[in-house]
Amino acid sequence: MLEVKNLHASINNKEILKGINLEIKAGEVHAIMGPNGSGKSTLSAVIAGKEDYEVTAGSIILNGEDLEDLAPEERAHKGVFLSFQYPVEIPGVTVTNFIKTAINESRKAKGLEELPAKDMLKLIREKADLLEIDRKFLSRSLNEGFSGGEKKRNEIFQMAMLEPKLAILDETDSGLDIDALKVVANGVNKLKSKDNAVIVITHYQRLLDYIVPDFVHVLYNGKIVKSGGKELALELEAKGYDWLK
Amino acid sequence: MNKFTEDDLKKELETKEYEYGFYTDIEADKFPVGLNEEVVIAISKKKNEPEWMTLWRLEAFKVWKEMKEPEWANVRYEKPKFQDISYYSAPVQKKQLDSLDQVDPELLKTFAKLGISIDEQKRLSNVAVDIVIDSVSVATTFKKTLNEKGIIFMPISEAIQEHPELVKKYLGTVVPTTDNFYAALNSAVFSDGSFCYIPKGVTCPMELSTYFRINEGGTGQFERTLVIADEGSFVSYLEGCTAPARDENQLHAAVVELIALDDAEIKYSTVQNWFPGDKEGKGGVYNFVTKRGLCEKNAKISWTQVETGSAVTWKYPSCILKGDNSVGEFYSIAVTNNFQQADTGTKMIHLGKNTKSTIISKGISAGHSQNSYRGLVQIGTRAKNARNFSQCDSLLMGDLCGAHTFPYIEVKNKSAQVEHEATTSKIGEDQLFYCNQRGINTEKAIALIVNGFSKEVLNKLPMEFAVEAQKLLEISLEGSVG
Numbered sequence: 001m002l003e004v005k006n007l008h009a010s011i012n013n014k015e016i017l018k019g020i021n022l023e024i025k026a027g028e029v030h031a032i033m034g035p036n037g038s039g040k041s042t043l044s045a046v047i048a049g050k051e052d053y054e055v056t057a058g059s060i061i062l063n064g065e066d067l068e069d070l071a072p073e074e075r076a077h078k079g080v081f082l083s084f085q086y087p088v089e090i091p092g093v094t095v096t097n098f099i100k101t102a103i104n105e106s107r108k109a110k111g112l113e114e115l116p117a118k119d120m121l122k123l124i125r126e127k128a129d130l131l132e133i134d135r136k137f138l139s140r141s142l143n144e145g146f147s148g149g150e151k152k153r154n155e156i157f158q159m160a161m162l163e164p165k166l167a168i169l170d171e172t173d174s175g176l177d178i179d180a181l182k183v184v185a186n187g188v189n190k191l192k193s194k195d196n197a198v199i200v201i202t203h204y205q206r207l208l209d210y211i212v213p214d215f216v217h218v219l220y221n222g223k224i225v226k227s228g229g230k231e232l233a234l235e236l237e238a239k240g241y242d243w244l245k
Numbered sequence: 246m247n248k249f250t251e252d253d254l255k256k257e258l259e260t261k262e263y264e265y266g267f268y269t270d271i272e273a274d275k276f277p278v279g280l281n282e283e284v285v286i287a288i289s290k291k292k293n294e295p296e297w298m299t300l301w302r303l304e305a306f307k308v309w310k311e312m313k314e315p316e317w318a319n320v321r322y323e324k325p326k327f328q329d330i331s332y333y334s335a336p337v338q339k340k341q342l343d344s345l346d347q348v349d350p351e352l353l354k355t356f357a358k359l360g361i362s363i364d365e366q367k368r369l370s371n372v373a374v375d376i377v378i379d380s381v382s383v384a385t386t387f388k389k390t391l392n393e394k395g396i397i398f399m400p401i402s403e404a405i406q407e408h409p410e411l412v413k414k415y416l417g418t419v420v421p422t423t424d425n426f427y428a429a430l431n432s433a434v435f436s437d438g439s440f441c442y443i444p445k446g447v448t449c450p451m452e453l454s455t456y457f458r459i460n461e462g463g464t465g466q467f468e469r470t471l472v473i474a475d476e477g478s479f480v481s482y483l484e485g486c487t488a489p490a491r492d493e494n495q496l497h498a499a500v501v502e503l504i505a506l507d508d509a510e511i512k513y514s515t516v517q518n519w520f521p522g523d524k525e526g527k528g529g530v531y532n533f534v535t536k537r538g539l540c541e542k543n544a545k546i547s548w549t550q551v552e553t554g555s556a557v558t559w560k561y562p563s564c565i566l567k568g569d570n571s572v573g574e575f576y577s578i579a580v581t582n583n584f585q586q587a588d589t590g591t592k593m594i595h596l597g598k599n600t601k602s603t604i605i606s607k608g609i610s611a612g613h614s615q616n617s618y619r620g621l622v623q624i625g626t627r628a629k630n631a632r633n634f635s636q637c638d639s640l641l642m643g644d645l646c647g648a649h650t651f652p653y654i655e656v657k658n659k660s661a662q663v664e665h666e667a668t669t670s671k672i673g674e675d676q677l678f679y680c681n682q683r684g685i686n687t688e689k690a691i692a693l694i695v696n697g698f699s700k701e702v703l704n705k706l707p708m709e710f711a712v713e714a715q716k717l718l719e720i721s722l723e724g725s726v727g
């Protein structure tokens with residue numbers, strides 16, 4: 001599904017990613033952990049194609065295709081989804097209108113007709129129910145005045161709507177209360193299949209009790225310094241990162 | 246779900262150039278350039294006006310000659326050379342026509358390009374259309390339906406002939422000839438425009454609509470609109486404008502007067518997309534417009550405007566809240582891109598008791614443009630318990646444009662409540678990336694963000710207009726982010 005090879009990326013001439021290698025197969029869940037500032041969000045942004053970052057070496061291959069020359073929206077159309085660590089507010093644009101636009105733009109890119117309003121509504125209802133989202137919430141301005149947890153839940157709602165091939169969840173658990181964490185994790189698990197893959201970025205083992213990873217990687221100072229199975233997360237929880245330096 | 250979303254719009258936008266920038270090749274009856282008493286008299290004669298009208302014009306001309314162009318607005322432009330303009334241009338086709346079959350086919354093509362196929366409008370949208378091409382009103386539809394209700398909707402030139410008592414009674418009462426430089430000029434040389442009268446207690450059964458269009462090169466367009474809503478009546482009036490793309494600047498100086506008598510309500514909506522000039526700032530329409538409404542007791546006037554065009558805009562649709570309990574509203578979206586300049590806003594003059602006004606202004610600036618809001622809220626000594634709420638939001642795209650807010654507040658009655666809020670924001674890279682990541686390309690993302698920003702005002706527009714307005718917002722901002 002995804003192959004990241006010797007990826008180097010910098011911003012303002014400062015190198016942040018210093019040679020990342022990662023291979024993710026369809027059906028797998030990978031967790032990425034690592035201290036603050038190690039480059040986790042940078043890696044997600046670079047995979048999603050944020051143009052502020054310069055890729056100085058290496059490549060990102062999605063389903064056999066090099067993403068290098070693709071704009072962020074084109075990557076999205078190929079099935080890349082990023083649940084933002086800090087979702088952005090768009091005043092005056094409702095949750096519904098935003099997701100509807102996103103869906104139809106992706107469909108357009110694939111040469112499909114717009115989804116009829118009726119079907120759209122049905123889909124929205126179904127996914128909102130899956131994530132236990134109140135209907136009233138859907139007509140609010142996107143992320144404007146949302147609590148931290150509401151923002152994260154809404155990110156996963158969008159993921160559920162878009163059904164991506166590769167979903168990157170950047171600290172989706174931060175800000176969620178215990179019940180919300182279960183709902184969101186449950187939603188993610190329902191969306192999991194043998195055809196898609198998930199990268200979970202987190203600081204806490206707790207999320208991984210619900211979304212169980214096949215692999216855990218530790219990102220440290222722009223490099224993956226250790227990889228292992230799900231027990232690695234427990235070890236990190238107990239020991240911190242110092243022993244990996 | 247919000248019906249006004251942008252989904253179909255993109256499809257329809259094939260070119261990035263000014264969509265209505267074509268020129269209709271119709272023979273025109275056009276005056277030589279220049280302005281003097283003879284020209285004023287000739288215009289009046291051309292229209293078979295009664296003597297009182299000719300004198301009224303001449304009086305205005307006298308006043309105008311003594312006046313200076315206003316310079317307080319936050320706009321820079323080369324002053325129009327008033328002696329180089331032709332003050333009258335009419336398609337050669339003198340008679341008012343009864344049916345569309347009689348209309349010059351070229352003209353019909355123009356209508357089609359404007360997207361206002363009259364047939365369509367008749368059938369689908371229940372809109373009565375009065376079309377002003379250059380200076381003469383060419384086709385008026387729906388007259389009969391309106392007649393039955395006693396509603397008068399016709400070119401003002403005809404109203405002067407057929408309803409002189411109404412015109413004489415109200416013309417110039419809200420915007421006097423002496424009001425300002427452009428209003429005086431308009432009063433002297435106005436060639437046509439629309440007249441509308443809604444009788445007592447009548448709710449106008451359809452939206453009334455006028456399309457203005459500047460066609461001839463080197464002509465000025467000076468329309469004059471007069472809308473009178475008699476006691477307890479209601480009317481919703483739509484005004485749309487386009488002009489072909491030309492290198493030279495074209496002058497447009499209209500006057501609109503609204504009169505809402507006791508308990509009447511007028512809703513006046515404008516979508517203005519005069520040619521804004523090209524990317525280098527060449528050409529474009531100078532839009533110097535005076536719009537004002539008078540509210541008697543319990544009356545209400547709402548102005549809603551979407552301003553996307555013109556090289557220079559100078560426009561302040563205002564309300565004089567004379568009657569007790571009267572209400573004035575101003576909802577505005579002003580978009581400037583490239584080298585456009587807009588200085589627009591409103592005046593709310595509270596004279597009566599318990600008068601209320603609301604101002605919502607949304608300015609969107611891109612490119613090298615300058616966008617200013619200028620608003621006056623004046624509470625007179627008699628205006629007990631008057632209330633105003635103003636909100637002015639600016640959205641900036643890029644670093645080269647400017648947004649400015651000039652609120653003036655004058656309160657002479659202590660019981661008044663005046664609130665003013667202002668915000669300035671920028672379309673952020675983060676917002677764009679967020680949209681991109683969801684599969685929405687940058688242009689679409691801008692349209693989405695701008696529509697969200699403008700929503701409160703878009704929602705005030707009648708449905709057909711709201712769709713068009715969204716489309717225009719999108720067109721005018723295309724290419725605004727590199």
Ligand SMILES: Nc1ncnc2c1ncn2[C@@H]1O[C@H](COP(=O)(O)OP(=O)(O)OP(=O)(O)O)[C@@H](O)[C@H]1O
Pocket residue numbers: 011012014016034035036037038039040041042043085
């Ligand atoms: N625009 C920028 N200019 C300079 N440095 C930057 C810029 N953006 C990010 N960085 C730096 O890149 C490093 C990696 O940041 P990143 O956000 O990827 O960390 P992270 O692993 O996601 O951290 P956290 O766990 O706190 O979310 C940090 O040191 C950060 O300060």
Ligand SMILES: [Mg+2]
Pocket residue numbers: 040041042085170
């Ligand atoms: Mg991070």
